[in-house]
Amino acid sequence: MEVQTLGIVFAPLIGSLIAGLFGKKIGRLWSHRAAIAGVSIAFLLSLMVFKQVVVDGVIYNEAVYTWVAVGDLRVEIGFLIDRLSALMMVVVTFVSLMVHIYTIGYMADDPGYQRFFSYIALFTFSMLMLVMANNFLQLFFGWEAVGLVSYLLIGFWYKRESAIYASLKAFLVNRIGDIGFLLGIACVLMYTGSLDYVEVFTVVPTLTEETLSVWPGTAWSVLTVIGILLFIGAMGKSAQAPLHVWLPDSMEGPTPISALIHAATMVTAGIFMVARMSPIYELSEIALSVILVIGAITAFFMGLIGIVQNDIKRVIAYSTLSQLGYMTVALGVSAYAAGIFHLMTHAFFKALLFLGAGSVIIAMHHEQDMRKMGGLKKYMPVTYWTAIIGALALIGFPGFSGFFSKDSIIEAVHASQLPGAGFAYAMVVSGVFVTAFYTFRMLFLTFHGEERMDQHTRAHLKESPAVVTVPLVLLAIPSVVAGIFIEPILFGGFFGEAVMVSPAHNVLAAVSADFHGAMAFALHGFQGLPFILAMVGVVAAWYLYLKRPQLPKQLRSRFGLLYWALSNKYGFDRFNEIFFAGGARQAGRLLSQLGDRMLIDGFFVNGTARVVGVIAQITRYLQSGYLFHYAFAMILGLLFLIGSFVIYGG
Numbered sequence: 001m002e003v004q005t006l007g008i009v010f011a012p013l014i015g016s017l018i019a020g021l022f023g024k025k026i027g028r029l030w031s032h033r034a035a036i037a038g039v040s041i042a043f044l045l046s047l048m049v050f051k052q053v054v055v056d057g058v059i060y061n062e063a064v065y066t067w068v069a070v071g072d073l074r075v076e077i078g079f080l081i082d083r084l085s086a087l088m089m090v091v092v093t094f095v096s097l098m099v100h101i102y103t104i105g106y107m108a109d110d111p112g113y114q115r116f117f118s119y120i121a122l123f124t125f126s127m128l129m130l131v132m133a134n135n136f137l138q139l140f141f142g143w144e145a146v147g148l149v150s151y152l153l154i155g156f157w158y159k160r161e162s163a164i165y166a167s168l169k170a171f172l173v174n175r176i177g178d179i180g181f182l183l184g185i186a187c188v189l190m191y192t193g194s195l196d197y198v199e200v201f202t203v204v205p206t207l208t209e210e211t212l213s214v215w216p217g218t219a220w221s222v223l224t225v226i227g228i229l230l231f232i233g234a235m236g237k238s239a240q241a242p243l244h245v246w247l248p249d250s251m252e253g254p255t256p257i258s259a260l261i262h263a264a265t266m267v268t269a270g271i272f273m274v275a276r277m278s279p280i281y282e283l284s285e286i287a288l289s290v291i292l293v294i295g296a297i298t299a300f301f302m303g304l305i306g307i308v309q310n311d312i313k314r315v316i317a318y319s320t321l322s323q324l325g326y327m328t329v330a331l332g333v334s335a336y337a338a339g340i341f342h343l344m345t346h347a348f349f350k351a352l353l354f355l356g357a358g359s360v361i362i363a364m365h366h367e368q369d370m371r372k373m374g375g376l377k378k379y380m381p382v383t384y385w386t387a388i389i390g391a392l393a394l395i396g397f398p399g400f401s402g403f404f405s406k407d408s409i410i411e412a413v414h415a416s417q418l419p420g421a422g423f424a425y426a427m428v429v430s431g432v433f434v435t436a437f438y439t440f441r442m443l444f445l446t447f448h449g450e451e452r453m454d455q456h457t458r459a460h461l462k463e464s465p466a467v468v469t470v471p472l473v474l475l476a477i478p479s480v481v482a483g484i485f486i487e488p489i490l491f492g493g494f495f496g497e498a499v500m501v502s503p504a505h506n507v508l509a510a511v512s513a514d515f516h517g518a519m520a521f522a523l524h525g526f527q528g529l530p531f532i533l534a535m536v537g538v539v540a541a542w543y544l545y546l547k548r549p550q551l552p553k554q555l556r557s558r559f560g561l562l563y564w565a566l567s568n569k570y571g572f573d574r575f576n577e578i579f580f581a582g583g584a585r586q587a588g589r590l591l592s593q594l595g596d597r598m599l600i601d602g603f604f605v606n607g608t609a610r611v612v613g614v615i616a617q618i619t620r621y622l623q624s625g626y627l628f629h630y631a632f633a634m635i636l637g638l639l640f641l642i643g644s645f646v647i648y649g650g
Helices: 002-054 083-106 113-132 136-154 161-192 197-207 222-237 246-252 255-263 267-276 285-306 312-332 336-363 381-395 401-415 421-447 455-459 466-491 507-512 518-525 529-547 551-558 560-567 569-622 627-649
Strands: 060-070 073-081
Touching (some): 002 060, 002 073, 002 083, 002 113, 083 267, 083 336, 113 267, 136 246, 136 255, 197 222, 222 267, 246 255, 246 312, 255 267, 255 312, 267 336, 285 312, 285 421, 285 569, 312 401, 336 381, 336 401, 336 466, 381 466, 381 529, 401 421, 401 466, 401 518, 401 529, 421 529, 466 507, 529 551, 560 569
16 A cells, blocks of 8 residues: 555645646646646545555555654654545545646636646645644644645735735744644653654553643643643634634635635644544543534634625635534534544535635636625526535535534534533534525525626626536535435444544434434434524525615614624734734834844944943043153053062062
């Protein structure tokens, strides 16, 4: 399996290097061919490896290169291919391949065409290195690599001031999370003496009674501290409140990268990491409760912001924040399989929705404001019907992939006894209404109702070319059918030893007691509270934006404070701008004034010069130019020497 494994990671890297280093020489055609060929090879090899792991039962865990060895510590580059990583590899490479193909049409007129293909292929390589790692060092390499490439892609249109700001914001917010992540890895090394997953997970059970003092007079469980520190890293990458602020602004990048970041790479890295670290989290209920509550807050409150967004991509971005909250909630109740299952289904339908939004943006001549759209259904039938499929999967309509994964999470939370589970259940159930409302608000404003675009745009409206619509159709298929895998993945022990769940936390076992097959689960879904809330959300969106389109304006006036809070994103951005950014600027000015100007320049540099000047001013009076002054000084000096000799020499 080593050959296939190396091929999976190196094929996208080689494609990226060809497009990036030789793009100008080989031209656009061969640049995108090289990048797409690399990702295609990675996808086909991932399918082969998936078959070997799932069907043949082969688990690969080998080091391919020893970077450095210090005493008993060996820092290696290696790969762990089990059922968890095999599933992630297939999802990442498939969605990435669809995005690569789609990019041919979307970026056709962009002068940075070759550079963009180089970046997205490099993004795929980075994510694969992360999910295939068998040790914390390589995990951290992939972790930082996806952060770096996301910075390059979000700021791809670097002549836009907003894109530069968004890329810096993403980079800095992720660095905050990464500090916690790095400290967590340091704690792992300190208490286990290893960075290898298998060795660490073997030692972890012996640390249940170990404590450390975070500050004087306190005793914290080592595993709780490690779990929370690692999760802080996940909060940055997977955009959990309050480290979520970078994700909506990432919409400044081209639509293909929005789809790639939000669907299969970067934001899913934190979810994958927590699932991979399940042997640690299962030994700390405090860490699990922290994950559970933060995920619940993100799932509901970030979804609410999507209701007031008018940019079509930002609505989908806040949807991503909410769905990541659902995945995090699943991790918090130890339903790791449900969280990864939702990660998989979400990758398909969220990529579909983003690429569908990109198709609309192409037709609208890069207009993204839904208030200037409407009535696009008759002009763009393929985009419309694939968007409908993505929307039904997102709201969890029974039978679609999102229903099976989202409702499984809701049932798992309902079965959990962990502290915070009651609050989380209320949030995820309420979030179903919110999700349905903003999703169909987006559809109704974009594809239905009166046409609100200008005459020039209307005259040129047409369906996007096949290179754009074919990936939409291919992504629509798993958005419908992927839910049929619910039984093996959630209740059939699909992940095996790749994910550890203690018997006390096994909520999926409780859910499985009432599971009687995918069809029965879907039929039962029509009677459940989530379905009722979803339908209420759809009807409310229809009534407000199609039946009575004047009502939203009246509601904004009546609930002005709530609208202000949502439109200002609860003040997170403003607070960060004033407190952190403004505070950093003030601290910089203070340090510049006191440290640089007064201490360094004023005291050490100019102060030294002034001291020399004062001494020179004093000694200049000794240089009078009169011979008798010098003779008198010589006599005084001679008397001083004789006196010293007599006193001390005798």
